Amino acid sequence: MLTLRLPDGATREAPEGALPRDVVASIGPRLLRDAIAVELDGEVLDLDTPLRKGGAFRVITEKDPESLAVLRHSGAHILATAVRRLRPDAKIGFGPAIEDGFYYDFEVKEPFTPEDLEKFESEMKKVISEKFPFVREEVSQAEARKRFADDPLKLERLGEFSDDEIISTYTDGPFIDLCRGPHVPDTSYLKNFKLLHTAGAYWRGDEHRQMLQRIYATAFWKKEDLEAHLHQLEEGKRRDHRVLAQQLDLYSTDARVGPGLILWHPKGAIIRNEIEEYEKALILRHGYDLVFTPHIVSEKLFQISGHLENFKENMFGAMDVEGASYRPKPMNCPGHIVIYQSHQRSYRDLPIRYAEFGAVYRYERSGTLHGMMRVRGFTQDDAHIFCTLEQVPAEIDRLLDLCDEMLKTFGYPYTIELATRPDKALGTPEVWQNAEKTLADALNKRGQSFTYDEGGGTFYGPKLDFKLIDAIGRKWQGPTVQLDFNLPERFGLEYTGPDNTPHRPIMLHRVLVGSMERFVGGLIEHFAGAFPLWLAPEQVRVIPIADEVKGFAQSVVERLKTRGVRVHLDDRSETLNYRIREGEMMKIPYMAVVGKREAESDSIALRVRGAGKKQEVMTVTDFLARIEDELATRALKP
């Protein structure tokens, strides 16, 4: 007999091989109706998978987040069922649930078209209405080979099973798949789904293997959730930084310059410069020293750092300079280390914090480039902290303050992940455990919640990853802090301790925005191009209603200009409506409309971006005070 512990503390006895369905039914028939799957000791099983061991037992219903993955995985089978009906020649690969939906990979001679997708979707609806049960069977290797004789990809997978592994198949109507499960009871459970797009994908993610055709889709229990998700995708498209940047004239690329190389237009440059100025003041306040290092560097440096060995495929080629090889730097760390080594260092000097807005160049494969998000030349807001082991907690604490302050300024909520030792790693497990504990302690001490990303560290040390959440709920890579056990060794970094002997410092790498390019690209989408006042390329546009008040409008412009406000006068001979419309489309935070009434009272009719006709009339003096306050506090609105 197996003993199952229920969440309320009660226990149930069930014979070995009992079906979860029967156990759930014994708890209550209503529960069985709502049950999607069960969880046994953390493993999700469907209702028809025989129980082989006892443990913590929990029923999963639509309310549990785990149920969504079960639904989506079943959705993948339903998709494959439909595809097989319409394209019997399609060989099946894998079809897992993923974060926002599911996909299925097929090997086909003719790639799928958007019209195919529509047909598959209607065919899926048929499969759903046919209400095929998902039938689980456990079979022998020989039997499995027979069943998948026509599916070479499945046969390959079968070859990897060890003798003691259970091979299971799932059948829904005409379709059979090699699959571990779990699945929903039958195909009718899938009600709210949408096929999204197709894409090529390597068989088993290996670029040396053949390309399969992948169909991406999403599914939810509730119609509202599906609609919300599709709306978020739409909203993401509407905010696409490449489109907005074109409309707002922020940056461009050009084939003559080269792909993945960003040309910052004046308006984009203003945004970037505001961020840099802000960050510069911030880090100087937090005890950093600014440095500059060259863009091209002798290869010797990268031999010492190991980049030439480990990062070569991402480095641009060498250029010959009087017989010596130079390369554009892919990272700033070695340069900062050399500055550290330009003097003998004492424990009294530490911590040393070098910061640089360092341009780096990395050879990224052409297919990976994407707007400002993935480029070949970018500027990192990079810093390296050299300190003693004892100083690490205080440095982490300082960094958490710094990140928190900065992310609040941009209006990003965030989460933190602590990435731990990967399989292939430098240094002993003890050193790692110690370092991971130091990081965790620093977070815990200030009550900062975080999750673990097990095995997600770099080979040279653990790291903290900040994940930003943007205005429509998407996650972005934010600041990272990495401990480095490697470079101090390779360069033989030293400082003299109080005991008058040499010691090896600890090195911390950290970026806040990461790369100016990627961060600004993200900001464009976060704000949908409507930048807060302090970042807006054009902050105020003054619009005289008619020529007779041009002089007054000019005086408003002058007064704003002397306070450093980025202001323009739009006195073109266009209608007021036309000029207002253009200002709105350029997402200018404030339009100061002035007519005869305003000129008489030294005031403006202020149109706030996005507020439509709800204008406020205020004196120029009051407007100046308002602007100055919003700039000083870097207000997020308007």
Next chain:
RNA sequence: GCCACAGUAGCUCAGGGGUAGAGCACCCGAUUCGUAAUCGGGCGGUCGUGAGUUCAAUUCUCACCUGUGGCUCCA
């Protein structure tokens, strides 16, 4: 790099074996307006680049370049 798709005026796009069209933008003129497009006129493209097929290519074919969606990789 790989798979699929795309490239026509500054932008968004229509067209199609006989060397091109719209709207917006831009320029000129009229208009002087109270909160999201005033009217009229004009300028503007060797149809991504190169080669091939053809009497004839922007249109068909191939290669390359650039971009898009993914894969792989990543700030």
